[in-house]
Amino acid sequence: xxxxxxxxxxxxxxxxxxxxxxxxxxxxxxxxxxxxxxxxxxxxxxxxxxxxxxxxxxxxxxxxxxxxxxxxxxxxxxxxxxxxxxxxxxxxxxxxxxxxxxxxxxxxxxxxxxxxxxxxxxxxxxxxxxxxxxxxxxxxxxxxxxxxxxxxxxxxxxxxxxxxxxxxxxxxxxxxxxxxxxxxxxxxxxxxxxxxxxxxxxxxxxxxxxxxxxxxxxxxxxxxxxxxxxxxxxxxxxxxxxxxxxxxxxxxxxxxxxxxxxxxxxxxxxxxxxxxxxxxxxxxxxxxxxxxxxxxxxxxxxxxxxxxxxxxxxxxxxxxxxxxxxxxxxxxxxxxxxxxxxxxxxxxxxxxxxxxxxxxxxxxxxxxx
Numbered sequence: 001x002x003x004x005x006x007x008x009x010x011x012x013x014x015x016x017x018x019x020x021x022x023x024x025x026x027x028x029x030x031x032x033x034x035x036x037x038x039x040x041x042x043x044x045x046x047x048x049x050x051x052x053x054x055x056x057x058x059x060x061x062x063x064x065x066x067x068x069x070x071x072x073x074x075x076x077x078x079x080x081x082x083x084x085x086x087x088x089x090x091x092x093x094x095x096x097x098x099x100x101x102x103x104x105x106x107x108x109x110x111x112x113x114x115x116x117x118x119x120x121x122x123x124x125x126x127x128x129x130x131x132x133x134x135x136x137x138x139x140x141x142x143x144x145x146x147x148x149x150x151x152x153x154x155x156x157x158x159x160x161x162x163x164x165x166x167x168x169x170x171x172x173x174x175x176x177x178x179x180x181x182x183x184x185x186x187x188x189x190x191x192x193x194x195x196x197x198x199x200x201x202x203x204x205x206x207x208x209x210x211x212x213x214x215x216x217x218x219x220x221x222x223x224x225x226x227x228x229x230x231x232x233x234x235x236x237x238x239x240x241x242x243x244x245x246x247x248x249x250x251x252x253x254x255x256x257x258x259x260x261x262x263x264x265x266x267x268x269x270x271x272x273x274x275x276x277x278x279x280x281x282x283x284x285x286x287x288x289x290x291x292x293x294x295x296x297x298x299x300x301x302x303x304x305x306x307x308x309x310x311x312x313x314x315x316x317x318x319x320x321x322x323x324x325x326x327x328x329x330x331x332x333x334x335x336x337x338x339x340x341x342x343x344x345x346x347x348x349x350x351x352x353x354x355x356x357x358x359x360x361x362x363x364x365x366x367x368x369x
Contacts, residue, residue, distance in 0.1 A: 002179065003162035003163070003165070003177035003178060003179055003185075004162070004177075004178050004179065004180070004181075005024050005161065005162050006021075006023075007021070007162075007177070007178035007181075008020060008021035008178070009021065009022075009159070009162065009175065009176070009177060010175075010176045011173060011174070011175055011176070011189075012174070012176055012186070013171065013172035013173060013174055014172060014173055022035065022160050023035075024036065024160055024161055026038055031108075032108075034108045035157065035160040035161075036108055036109075036110060036157045036160060036161055037108055039153065039154060039156055039157040039160065040112075040154050040157055042153060043149070043150040043151070043152075043153035043154040043157075044073065044150055046146075046149050046150065046153055047145075047146030047147060047148075047149045047150035048065065048066075048069055048146060050145060050146050050149050051065045051142050051143065051145065051146040052065045052066070054142060054145065055142060056288075057210070057288060058138045058139075058141055058142045058216075058287065058288055059135075059138055059286070059287035059288035059290075059291045060134065060138060060139065060142060060287075064132070064134065064139070065142070067128065067132075068124070068125060068128050068139070068143075071124050071128060072120075072121050072124045072125065072128075075120045075121070075123075075124045076116075076117045076120045076121045076124075077107070077112070077117075078120065079116040079117060079119055079120025079121075079123075080112040080113050080114070080116035080117040080120065081104075081105075081107055081111065081112060081113075081116065082116060083113040083115055083116025083119070084111045084112060084113040084116060084242070085104055085111070087113075087242035087243070087244075087256055088111070088242060091103075092104050109161075110157075110158075110161050110163050113242070113257075114151065115256075115257065115260060117147075118147070121143065121147070122140070125139055125140060125143060134287075135216050135287045136216075136217075137215065137216030137217030137220065137287075138216040138286070138287040138288070140216075140217060140219070140220040141210070141213070141216060141217060141218065141219035141220055142219075143220075144205070144219055144220050144223040145202060145205055145206065145210075145219065147223070148198050148201055148202040148205070148223065148227075149202060151194070151195070151198045152195050152198045152199050152202065153195075155191045155192075155194050155195040155198075156191065156195065158191040159189075159191050159192075162177055163191075163240065164190060164191045164238065164240065165177065165187045165188065165189060165190055165191065165238070165239070165240075166187050166188025166189070166190040166193075166234075166237035166238050166239065167187060167188060167237055167238075167239050168185060168186060168187055169186065169187060169188050170186070171188070173189065173192075174186040174187065174188070174189075175187055175188070175189040175192075187239075188237045188238075190234050190237050190238050193230075193234050193237075194230065194231070194234050197227075197230040197234065198227070198230070201223065201226040201227065201230070204222075204226070205219050205222060205223065209222050213283065213286060214275070214276060214281040214282060214283050214286075215275050215276075215279075215281035215285065215286065216285075216286055216287055217271075217275070218272070218275070218276075218281075221268045221271045221272050221275075222268070222272065223268075224264045224265065224267070224268035225264075225265050225268035225269055225272065227261070227264075228261040228262065228263075228264040228265030228266075228268060229261070229265050231257060231258070231261040232258050232261040232262050232265065235255055235257045235258040235261065236255070236258060241255040241256070241257060241258070242255065242256040242257060243255060243256060244256050244259065
């Protein structure tokens with residue numbers, strides 16, 4: 001069932017006859033600038049800014065985030081589109097059975113799958129962290145918060161495009177969509193369910209899980225658990241699900257996202273239990289704490305080295321000062337003349353004779369008187 005994109009949207013159980021009729025094209029320039037792309041761009045920007053702000057809490061830098069984003073964004077768009085097209089391949093065939101490549105690349109008309117984004121993003125993050133020698137779990141813990149914020153905002157692109165809605169309902173918050181000029185349906189606003197579910201999940205990670213992290217990867221596994229549980233029941237309400245080929249379970253076709261969500265939630269629960277209860281991971285091993293401990297050790301070593309240098313300089317200066325007076329005293333004794341009336345040791349005054357000694361008289365030759 002497809003809703004008309006040029007017909008109004010309303011919530012009769014909440015706002016009565018009030019209607020909202022957004023044009024999917026924001027600016028009619030060239031092929032057109034679509035609200036779908038604008039909202040996704042805003043979602044990406046918000047997620048990136050959040051990651052840049054929180055990066056130091058995970059032992060990472062803003063440059064790490066920007067470097068990863070440059071590689072991840074095009075790969076995630078490509079992965080998301082490939083995932084969607086593979087499971088909806090019949091929608092992109094011509095009458096002769098060949099592929100309609102023009103429609104395949106027309107992502108502005110919708111058709112991006114979040115799991116394709118997650119798979120491509122995880123692969124790029126793994127390769128990036130291996131190359132930069134960064135712990136993958138720490139990068140993933142940071143990235144999932146940006147991803148959740150992006151999903152919160154991005155789901156409203158589905159609202160503008162009148163897509164990703166659920167089956168019929170009479171609940172007060174039901175959404176009315178027109179499927180023809182004369183026929184409407186009142187359905188579950190599943191885009192809103194998922195947006196609110198992700199908002200709650202982001203709050204839990206930001207204010208509870210991340211503050212008590214015991215190992216790198218805890219945020220990531222909690223995201224998979226939380227999103228998997230929410231997506232599994234929300235997907236059951238949708239009417240535009242991707243199905244796993246012609247496979248069935250208990251007579252019912254298998255919804256790809258629902259099956260993947262349940263598997264993902266189970267794996268995440270096991271990994272959380274293993275790391276917390278069995279391995280008993282400790283916060284000291286978190287990347288951010290290890291880097292802080294190393295920085296503290298370096299600071300202490302530098303402080304000790306500086307103190308040792310100061311002590312050595314002080315001892316050297318004290319030795320020089322104590323040696324200077326002694327050297328000066330010895331030099332004075334050698335250079336100063338003796339006091340008046342004293343003779344230098346070992347010398348006699350010139351022109352003087354010892355007191356009491358008579359002068360010798362000269363005698364005539366022969367020595368006779």
